[in-house]
Amino acid sequence: MTTAIDPIVADAAVRGPRRDFRDRLRNWLPRIVLAPSFALVLFFVYGFNIWTLLISFTNSKAFTNLNFIGWGNYAKLWTWTFETDPPSNWYTALVNMVVFGGLYVIFCLALGLTLAILLDQKIRGEGILRPLYLYPLALSFIVTGTAWKLFLDPRIGLEKAVHDLGWTSFHFDWVVNPRMMIYCVAIAGIWQTSGFVMAMFLAALRGIDSEILKAAQIDGASAYATYRRIIIPIMRPVFMSALIILTHMAIKSYDLVLSVTGKNPGGAAELPSTFMYSYTFTRNQTAVGSASAIIMLMTIAAIMVPYLYSELREKA
């Protein structure tokens, strides 16, 4: 008899805790699933951020070491910031960052918004036009850069084509003129990204309540006033998102610069990202490279933190 009862007793005894275990598992499952990626991000992003910060206070050359020398590397960058004749690499990098970043963000926003508003006029062929504008985003920056370099090259590209058409006084040599190169980088970047910004704005435009627009129409608002006073203010959050995405893309852009300018002649197309790479990996001044990387991180943080703060405060 005992042999017949035992399993049942055992089963009943087990069933309670097992159900308990399942409930607990259900609670914990999301955390368990997220844990690996969380740990990886913690280690590979924040861990290495801290490592870079440490290195930036050492005198590391080809290999990293931990001989701390205080603020020396930052002091070096600080003096370079004000060396303008001849421009130091760091000064050029900062100036170019402002020129490139400014043009890139402003033109991408302006072009993206214009394209979105035009596409939103219920025009025919939107289904074809939309992917056409978005398509450049599917290319990698290095392809975009190389294509634009060839296209703008005076000997084989735009200038030659216009000359062949008969306008022989036409002159456009920006891509081989160290002073103007950074503008070519901006042109290529804007071409690449404005379609993406357009898609963001288009989605926002489509999401606006048509009742509001009808009310505006009844009140007799012109199309311009409707956009200026109603639609664009409603899209404020999209502007913020677009701004954040564009700013960080501008700061981290690297391959685009090198491919458009052809290895930075005259050191005139330097950006903080190319500066960081060349000091860390080709000039064996890892510590200076790390210091510049930390400054880039701080720049991005200076933009991101207020944004996140305002976003989170609105939600709370």
Added chain:
Amino acid sequence: MRKIWNVLTATTMVAAACGFAGAAAAADNKEVQMLHWWTSGGEAAALNVIKEALAKQGYTWKDVPVAGGGGEAAMTTLKAMVAAGNPPTASQILGYFALDYADAGKLGDVTPLAVKGDWAKVIPTALQKFTTTNGKWDAVPINIHSVNWIWLNKAVMDKIGGTEPKNFDEFLALLDKAKAAGVIPLALGGQPWQEATMFDSVVMSTGGPEFYKKAFIDLDESALKSDTMKKSFDNLAKLRGYVDPNFAGRDWNLATAMVVKGDALAQVMGDWAKGEFKVANKEPGKDYLCYRFPGTDGTVIYNTDMFAFFNVSADRKDAQNALAAASMDPAVQSAFNVIKGSVPARIDVSDAAFDMCGKKGIADVKAANAKGTFLGSMAQNYAQPPAIGSGAYHDVVTKFFHGQIKTSDQAVAELDKAINAAM
């Protein structure tokens, strides 16, 4: 539940099986793992010579190619592999990078082979600075490139009635002739390393080997700030007048192509330019001419490709030694360099298989080594470490060439300042 256990058990078994397989592969010590950036057609064919020599002895070849002309990407990969404690058997390496790894204690030792082969006698003395550390051989040079060459299109040369220029002024006169004939006199790619490589030759031509050595190898401040250095910058500025307006950012091989096609008369470039002529089926002496940069005959400004041998586990040492021996084999060095366009690193290799430019290169290396005029290229990081070579030096030369540094006085001051800041 049981199903899950079954799956788990199965997974474990598969993993274990893989582990055993992995262990079996690791025990195979006949494998040569080689990191390099010789991925273009001619380079890969040259490397194949060594691969085949090793295959004959029963060693397998595990290629670790990291594409990218100057090897920047490859050096980054190498850093990661060594830092992770998993170094390749050997890696293609340039100048001071080898010394960095040697200082960090990461390199192995092939001294017994070196003693047996008497390498110290056949490798140019200046090169041994990079291949040995405290008398211990940890790397071997596979070739010698030199940068003080000019390459000219023979048809254009005949058309303008030019002859070999013997000094800098004759060179300028020749370029003037080309200009008058409506040909681009000087093909140049306006990238920092190309401009700096050309400046190496200009300094050698202006100041001679004594001055070059004092300024670039010894970093003597009085030489760096001297009037001779100032004159070198002035001479560079003179060459600036002979390039076409679209030169900025052009790749070196496109500049060579301009000479190949006859659009331009001459290019100042290292002997790797010969590969481009070869690809276009041009013959030296018939279609193109190779001269030493005017005023630098008798000197060789070199750079070299080396294989550095890493500190590998005992079971991989055998393959490492085989690679070292094969790389230093005179027959391999001859075959390799005929394809690569450079000259053998051993000065005792016969020049029979080489073309006229190669023969001249071999003779020049031998003579320059004997005279002490075999000197490292500043632009290619064989005179000074990268922080100074491709750092300070490239910066100042390219900024001067593109007009951001306006006068030679300023250039000399900037060069001194930048070198001091990089040290």
